[in-house]
Amino acid sequence: MHAVLIIDDDNELTQLLDQYLSSQGYHITVANDGEEGLRLATSQRHFDVILLDVMMPKLDGFEVLKQLRRTHLTPVLMLTARGDDYDRILGLELGADDYLPKPFNHRELSARIKAICRRLADIPQARRQQAITVGDLAVNPARQTVTIRGEEVSMTATEYALLHLLMVNHGAVLSKEEISMQVLGRPLQAFDRSIDMHLSNVRKKLDANGSEQVIKTLRGSGYMLVDPAS
Amino acid sequence: MHAVLIIDDDNELTQLLDQYLSSQGYHITVANDGEEGLRLATSQRHFDVILLDVMMPKLDGFEVLKQLRRTHLTPVLMLTARGDDYDRILGLELGADDYLPKPFNHRELSARIKAICRRLADIPQARRQQAITVGDLAVNPARQTVTIRGEEVSMTATEYALLHLLMVNHGAVLSKEEISMQVLGRPLQAFDRSIDMHLSNVRKKLDANGSEQVIKTLRGSGYMLVDPAS
DNA sequence: CGCACCTTTACGCAACCTTTACACTGGCCT
DNA sequence: AGGCCAGTGTAAAGGTTGCGTAAAGGTGCG
Numbered sequence: 001m002h003a004v005l006i007i008d009d010d011n012e013l014t015q016l017l018d019q020y021l022s023s024q025g026y027h028i029t030v031a032n033d034g035e036e037g038l039r040l041a042t043s044q045r046h047f048d049v050i051l052l053d054v055m056m057p058k059l060d061g062f063e064v065l066k067q068l069r070r071t072h073l074t075p076v077l078m079l080t081a082r083g084d085d086y087d088r089i090l091g092l093e094l095g096a097d098d099y100l101p102k103p104f105n106h107r108e109l110s111a112r113i114k115a116i117c118r119r120l121a122d123i124p125q126a127r128r129q130q131a132i133t134v135g136d137l138a139v140n141p142a143r144q145t146v147t148i149r150g151e152e153v154s155m156t157a158t159e160y161a162l163l164h165l166l167m168v169n170h171g172a173v174l175s176k177e178e179i180s181m182q183v184l185g186r187p188l189q190a191f192d193r194s195i196d197m198h199l200s201n202v203r204k205k206l207d208a209n210g211s212e213q214v215i216k217t218l219r220g221s222g223y224m225l226v227d228p229a230s
Numbered sequence: 231m232h233a234v235l236i237i238d239d240d241n242e243l244t245q246l247l248d249q250y251l252s253s254q255g256y257h258i259t260v261a262n263d264g265e266e267g268l269r270l271a272t273s274q275r276h277f278d279v280i281l282l283d284v285m286m287p288k289l290d291g292f293e294v295l296k297q298l299r300r301t302h303l304t305p306v307l308m309l310t311a312r313g314d315d316y317d318r319i320l321g322l323e324l325g326a327d328d329y330l331p332k333p334f335n336h337r338e339l340s341a342r343i344k345a346i347c348r349r350l351a352d353i354p355q356a357r358r359q360q361a362i363t364v365g366d367l368a369v370n371p372a373r374q375t376v377t378i379r380g381e382e383v384s385m386t387a388t389e390y391a392l393l394h395l396l397m398v399n400h401g402a403v404l405s406k407e408e409i410s411m412q413v414l415g416r417p418l419q420a421f422d423r424s425i426d427m428h429l430s431n432v433r434k435k436l437d438a439n440g441s442e443q444v445i446k447t448l449r450g451s452g453y454m455l456v457d458p459a460s
Numbered sequence: 461c462g463c464a465c466c467t468t469t470a471c472g473c474a475a476c477c478t479t480t481a482c483a484c485t486g487g488c489c490t
Numbered sequence: 491a492g493g494c495c496a497g498t499g500t501a502a503a504g505g506t507t508g509c510g511t512a513a514a515g516g517t518g519c520g
Contacts, residue, residue, distance in 0.1 A: 118292055126403040126451075142402040144448055156476065157450045184477095193498090194478055200500055219486070219497065386465060414466095423509090424467055430511055449475060449508065 002117050003027045003046060007037030007064065008053035008079065017051070020106050026113070034059025041068050044185040049116050051109075052096075054080040062094060069095045071168050073128050075116045079104075134170045135228045136211055139163070148211045158183060159202050162195075166215060166225035175222040199223065232347050233257045233276060237267030237294060238283035238309065247281070250336050256343070264289025269415055271298050273387065279346050281339075282326070284310040297412065299325045302371070305346045309334075364400045365458045366441050369393070378441045388413060389432050392425075396445065396455035405452040429453065 004026045008014050011032065018028045029047070031037035034056045041050055041064075050068075054061035065076055075097040098112050120128075129141035138147045144160050145152050155163065161183045166174065176195050180188035188195070203215055216224045234256045238244050241262065248258045259277070261267035264286045271280055271294070280298075284291035295306055305327040328342050362369050368377045374390050376383050385393065391413045396404065406425050410418035418425070433445055446454045 114290075118296070121293065121296065124399055124402050124408060125405050143454060144403055144451055157448075158477075191479085193480085193500095196498065197478075197500075200498095204500090217498070388466070421468085423469085423511095426509065427467075427511080430509095434511090447509070 001025060001027060002048040002113075003029070004113065005029045005031065005037065005040055005047040005050045007031045007034065007041075007050065007056070007061070009033055009056045010053070017109075021110070021113075024110055033057055034061065034064045038064045038067055041074060042071055042182075044182075047074055048120060049113055050074055050076045051113075052076050052078050054078060065094045065096060071130065071165075073130060075120060077112060077116065129164075130168065132164070132167045134167045134225065135214060137163075137167060137206075137214070139167060148206065148209045151209060153205055153209050155202070155205065158198050159205070162198050163202050166223065170225040170227050173218055173222045173224045179223070231255060231257060232278040232343075233259070234343065235259045235261065235267065235270055235277040235280045237261045237264065237271075237280065237286070237291070239263055239286045240283070247336075247339075251340070251343070254340055263287060264291065264294045265415060268294045268297055271304060272302060272391070277304055279343055280304055280306045281343075282306050282308050284308060295326060305349075307342060307346065362394070362397045364397045364455060365444060367393075367397065367436075367444070369397060378436065378439045381439060383435055383439050385432070385435065388428050389435070392428050393432050396453065400455040400457050403448055403452045403454045409453070 002025075004021060006014050006017055006028060008017075008030075009032055014030045014032070018030055022028050029040060029045075031040050035058050037050075037052070038059060041047065052061045052064060056064075059067075061078060061080070065078070068074065068076070073095075076095070077098045077100060078096045079100055079102055081102045097116055100109060100112060124142075126142050126144065130139075131141055132139050136149050139145075139160070140147060140152075141164075144155065144157065146155055146160065146163055147153065162179065165179065165182050177188045179195050180186060180192070183198070184194065199215065203213070206215075207213070212228060214225055214228065216226050218224060232255075234251060236244050236247055236258060238247075238260075239262055244260045244262070248260055252258050259270060259275075261270050265288050267280075267282070268289060271277065282291045282294060286294075289297075291308060291310070295308070298304065298306070303325075306325070307328045307330060308326045309330055309332055311332045327346055330339060330342060361371060366379050369375075369390070370377060370382075371394075374385070374387065376385055376390065376393055392409065395409065395412050407418045409425050410416060410422070413428070414424060429445065433443070436445075437443070442458060444455055444458065446456050448454060
């Protein structure tokens with residue numbers, strides 16, 4: 001029972017796919033444009049595979065893929081109307097897992113999804129996440145820890161998620177609202193100080209292990225992790 | 231007198247095969263779907279050869295093979311309806327020993343099984359399975375036991391499977407869901423504490439035999455076997 | 461029936477997250 | 491300049507929940 005996200009602006013096609021893949025035992029979610037798709041793909045919800053159309057209004061498939069790959073390694077199967085190699089190569093370079101030119105038949109699609117899921121089952125969840133290094137810091141997704149100059153610092157799940165998010169977006173400001181959504185999976189409410197607390201705890205742990213103060217506060221707008229190198 | 235396990239959802243076929251191969255002097259066990267097959271194949275019972283159909287409900291042949299290969303090197307002969315190379319290559323990559331496209335005639339099947347058994351006779355029993363060592367611990371797949379600094383500790387099948395899984399993935403976090411799927415062959419359900427219990431028992435046994443506490447709990451995420459050397 | 465094993469139940473603990481409370485900070489207004 | 495106050499830092503208390511494990515219950519097997 002795998003969860004599949006379909007991102008395509010062609011309503012007729014998505015309905016057909018929804019119907020067919022549901023009948024094959026997949027749990028389907030549909031997004032009708034790139035923005036919505038990206039939001040869903042990066043939300044707390046889990047998808048095993050994403051079917052991503054290239055040609056879309058607002059955000060095209062490549063753009064979605066590029067942004068998605070900043071934070072997620074969810075397998076992506078690209079769909080494109082044009083059969084030329086250029087699209088294909090670009091897609092694969094950006095980290096797509098497979099490629100299917102339209103029109104395609106349903107069984108072929110089903111086979112490729114299955115193949116992706118099969119490959120997926122080989123890799124433990126924890127290894128499916130991005131490893132990132134910023135300055136002295138490195139996240140270690142396989143073991144949910146952060147290392148400072150090679151030394152391991154233990155973090156709770158939430159602290160890890162918070163620091164990971166900051167590192168992925170290092171150099172950019174993240175509002176508390178965004179952080180709350182990404183880390184806690186819920187909108188920030190009035191008088192909610194949880195994020196502040198987790199952040200304080202992260203800073204304390206980093207400090208205790210000899211890291212510089214890399215998490216900067218931007219009063220009124222949010223937080224940012226600065227890369228001392230850049 | 232070799233033991234053969236047939237995993238195929240086609241009842242008619244399995245009956246025919248059972249009859250035919252029994253007449254050839256093999257001892258036959260039949261599983262009608264992938265789940266049952268995997269359970270049997272990884273149980274305490276010994277099989278010399280496994281005939282594995284690719285197309286099956288629940289767990290397809292590739293999946294069965296992949297999961298089987300985590301712990302066992304039992305020879306596998308893949309059966310598939312489609313004659314295309316893709317399946318064949320995938321199967322062999324995953325560690326199948328031979329490949330037979332349907333439809334096949336009985337004599338051909340018999341010949342291949344014989345060939346596998348012949349090859350088998352060359353390899354000492356104990357060599358046929360993967361051995362893993364992590365720190366003080368070593369698994370002994372041939373006897374389904376674990377040794378701590380050479381000293382043997384008896385384990386039940388489930389405990390062995392659990393520890394083996396942790397050792398194969400040492401250094402990475404495994405969620406309870408993954409562990410349940412791999413070790414018990416079923417999805418984790420609400421209030422299911424089986425994994426906790428087996429884990430507790432494994433820890434107890436390791437502890438009683440003087441091993442360090444190598445199984446780490448990551449609250450909310452899962453468990454990890456840490457290699458003290460790394 | 462007895463045995464070995466797996467699963468479920470039950471309870472206590474500790475880790476974790478959130479809330480509360482209070483001190484502090486920096487910008488803005490007068 | 492000084493006062494005000496929303497925004498922030500963090501210690502400590504409170505509440506929740508996942509986890510560890512003993513013990514009971516269930517199941518399959520010889």
